[in-house]
Amino acid sequence: MFSARKCSGVFRAITLHHFRSHSVSRAFPNLTFVPACLPPDPVEVEELQRFVSNSKRLFVMTGAGISTESGIPDYRSEGVGLYARTDRRPVQHAEFIRSASARQRYWARNFVGWPQFSSHQPNKAHLVLRDWEKLGKLHWLVTQNVDALHTKAGSQRMTELHGCTHRVFCLACGDRILRSELQEHFETLNPTWKAEAFGVAPDGDVFLTDEQVHNFQVPACRKCGGILKPDVTFFGDTVSQEKVRFVHRRLAESDSMLVAGSSMQVYSGYRFALAAREKKLPIAVLNIGPTRLDHFASLKLNSRCGELLPLIVCT
Numbered sequence: 001m002f003s004a005r006k007c008s009g010v011f012r013a014i015t016l017h018h019f020r021s022h023s024v025s026r027a028f029p030n031l032t033f034v035p036a037c038l039p040p041d042p043v044e045v046e047e048l049q050r051f052v053s054n055s056k057r058l059f060v061m062t063g064a065g066i067s068t069e070s071g072i073p074d075y076r077s078e079g080v081g082l083y084a085r086t087d088r089r090p091v092q093h094a095e096f097i098r099s100a101s102a103r104q105r106y107w108a109r110n111f112v113g114w115p116q117f118s119s120h121q122p123n124k125a126h127l128v129l130r131d132w133e134k135l136g137k138l139h140w141l142v143t144q145n146v147d148a149l150h151t152k153a154g155s156q157r158m159t160e161l162h163g164c165t166h167r168v169f170c171l172a173c174g175d176r177i178l179r180s181e182l183q184e185h186f187e188t189l190n191p192t193w194k195a196e197a198f199g200v201a202p203d204g205d206v207f208l209t210d211e212q213v214h215n216f217q218v219p220a221c222r223k224c225g226g227i228l229k230p231d232v233t234f235f236g237d238t239v240s241q242e243k244v245r246f247v248h249r250r251l252a253e254s255d256s257m258l259v260a261g262s263s264m265q266v267y268s269g270y271r272f273a274l275a276a277r278e279k280k281l282p283i284a285v286l287n288i289g290p291t292r293l294d295h296f297a298s299l300k301l302n303s304r305c306g307e308l309l310p311l312i313v314c315t
Ligand SMILES: [Zn+2]
Pocket: 170, 171, 172, 173, 174, 175, 221, 222, 223, 224, 225, 226, 227
């Protein structure tokens, strides 16, 4: 979701003011879900410095790898990602739409995971990108993450490509509410419901048995009784053409592309890298492990985003 400009059919219920009531954590980062890697190599720092210095209008795309240093696991990282650690897979769009029990399972897990998931704070990488925006270096930021950490950091020239878990809407009438409000409805409807969370997934999901889920009550839309869905593009769904066109326009205005913390396995983000290649823009990739761009990126760096990006001097 982009925040600096209005666009019909797209809303922005989460304001910066809403998040600024929380302080940005300065605590030692939780690196449980960050793949092992060496500290940034001085040559890498120099190369990325040159790349950033040469850019006047940088287009940045981020993925789960930028949020692992805030304690949120990603899906695909070797050894520590959700796919490597568990046999759990995220909810599919069609299943959520057609199955009341799938929605009950989704919301029960999401209810349990929400207090922890929503409390995560931006790390140094998010803050650096926010600063680059303020300095006029960053032209547009696109994130594939649904965790609101860029918004919490204060980024404004931004599109949340896959939406954001902090917003919920009605599939029937389009009414929109904050996810935090929905938590109160859940608590009212389920006063004695107890469940134990076994771990939080990248989308705020947790692990519960079918038995635990069975008695969980899911609220309907307060206005029309319709089905509530997080404002998130689930697996199997597609990003709106309006949003895709908007991001292509921002990319067309940019002079280089930086990918941070993404293997770019999902096409909805990868297509913008393909477009950047077509325009012959320089592309830098900062990610621990291989990515889909490695064979055509101008620069590939294997470092933690939160370690390397703060070393770059931006003027
Ligand atoms: Zn409704």
